[in-house]
Amino acid sequence: MNEIFIEKDKPYLRIAIKDHEKLLACYIEEETEEAVPGQIYLGIVKNIVPAIKGAFIDIGKAKDAFMHLDNNRDLKKGDYFLVEVLREATELKSANVTSLITIPGTYVVVNPMEKALKISRKISNSKFINEVKEQLKDVSTYGITVRSSAENVDINIIREEVQALNIVVDKIIAKGKYSLKPQLIYDDGGALGRILRDYINDGTKRIIVDDIKNYDLVKENIEKLHSSAELIMHEESRGIFDCYSIEKEILALRHKKVVLKSGGYIIIEKTEALYSIDVNSGKSTGEVAISKTAFKTNLEAAEEIARQIILRNLSGIIVIDFINMKDKKEKTEVIKILEAAFKKDNNKTTIYPFTDVNLVQITRKKRGKDIGSFLEESCKHCGGEGARLKWDYLKLLIKNQLIKLKGQHITKEFVITIDSKYKSEVQKKLTEFITFIEGHDCLLYLLYLDNFNSYKVEPVIFDSQRKNLQEYKIY
Structure with a gap:
């Protein structure tokens, strides 16, 4: 039985899946204005580079996206067409896009640029394969790939999804046709959308969320899939990942x-x-x-x-x-x-x-960033060759620990210890730091230590502690 934990805490959306108490998968998505995998844009060809068999496509972002050219595509500068984002942009590379857009569902993927009916290689049930070929051959005007998750599902449910996705594709194509400039045409829901499609099933025991918008979205999907999963709204100020001991497992991935x-x-x-x-x-x-x-x-x-x-x-x-x-x-x-x-x-x-x-x-196959990209960043103090825990992520950990301790102790005085590598970030935006960690109702002291590859938040209880910490008071 699996459990899904969905935590929304700016700038991150974090999702964890546990199977029999063991962490099975983890997804982190950072709020961004940049193009992310799964989104579909109307693009315009800005430049074609035959030497690298590619073209640069304006999709309405600061940096043009890159698309590999296949031998069958006859493109010219100024052409408009729909593209799907395969890989997000990095500091050094453009986002990667393809003209072979796909619209995924729970049981099938619709391929608007194809006509064929395909079946996942993971499906070996010959009776089911024959039934799919017979029942779905005339259902869609577009190509279909039947996913492995469809194998034990009633064929009528699969037909209904195909028909619903066909309507989505029709709307995407129409919107792209009547749009006058490069822009976002369709968003598949990002990491949360993928989780709802891929992991809610008969084996889902419960789903815990802490955001009302995500709660409503998950509820809608549970009802659509006729799932018996229990949906729980987490209302504690302390984060879901901290409450359910997921944080330590994620940090171990470093x-x-x-x-x-x-x-x-x-x-x-x-x-x-x-x-x-x-x-x-x-x-x-x-x-x-x-x-x-x-x-x-x-x-x-x-x-x-x-x-x-x-x-x-x-x-x-x-x-x-x-x-x-x-x-x-x-x-x-x-x-x-x-x-x-x-x-x-x-x-x-x-x-x-x-x-x-x-x-x-x-x-x-690449599908979003690796977890390390969200947890770590290059360390300026190491000449860019080393890595440290991301400052935004560290602030989130400090915040959760402070909230936890405030609930456990009468005192409102706490000492925070972090590596001296973060000193400049704190000093530049001290007020913002205190607000983010919800420390405005506390008396805070901040210690910096060299080569301290961790963090600590501790209550100040004794007068002797307080006396020694006066020079480190920040709020």
Whole structure:
């Protein structure tokens, strides 16, 4: 039974999914005026660059988006057409868009630029496949891809969704046709929209939200899907992620090292071209034979690696260096574990066989930023080479901890300890900082420590404490 936690606290929307008390997936979305994956825009071709087989498209944002050109597309400067955002812009790169727009639903995806009826490869039930081909062949004027989530659903429910999405597509095309300038045409709901489509099912036990707008949206989807999930409005001032002990699990995703139950561990590292994951036996030496230890550790690591890839939203090329195994049957078992673990993943993932040097390559479709992009930022004090917890994210953690302590203690005096790397941010906008953390009704002291890779919020109870902290008083 899964549980969904949806927390809205500016500038972040954070969503966590737990399955039997274990964190299954996590999504963070930051408020932005920039184009985000899933949105559809009316764009105009500004420039075509044959050398890189691409074109720059004005979609009404500060920076033109980039689109790869396929051999069948005959574009010229000044052309208007609809594009879907595949990847958001970064400091160095433009947003990536495609003319092959898609409108996803819970059970199907409508492809306006195609005519074919496709069925997810994850569906193996031949009876269902034949029924889909027969019942849906004339339902849509556009192409359809039937998702794996449709396999155990009544065909009439699937037909209804196809018809509803066809109406959405018609409206998108009409709006694009009569718009006079590049602009946003359709928003699929971002991270929350994806969660409502992908995770609300018969196994959803409860959904907890803290925002009335999101509450109404979730309620509408629960009713539409005939789900029995309990919907709870979280009304405490303390954040959902803090109340339900999710915060610690998310912060743990910053760590490169993940320890396995057997005593082994994996190391996850990011390079410019790919992610590398190294499996080590560590203290996992209980077995007599080294080969048995390697196999046992690799099996455990394979399951955890899949979980970490989904949790951290890693994408692109991922290379796993397993502990050396010579037995082909053992290698096959490890691949089977990976494949089974990724069946829960809604992203397109391809797993390649072991190479001669015991490497396994995985390619995973990019769908939004990795979690690290929301949690960390480059550190100016390290010459831009190091990373620190994002200041906006750290303020959110301090705020939740302060709210928690105010509810537990009579005192309204607190001392906050953070790394000295954040000193300039606090001093530049001190009043804004105090307002954000809801410290306006408190007496606050702020300590800066060098190389302090954490934070603390503690109550000031004794006079001796108070006397020593006077020079650090900020409010």
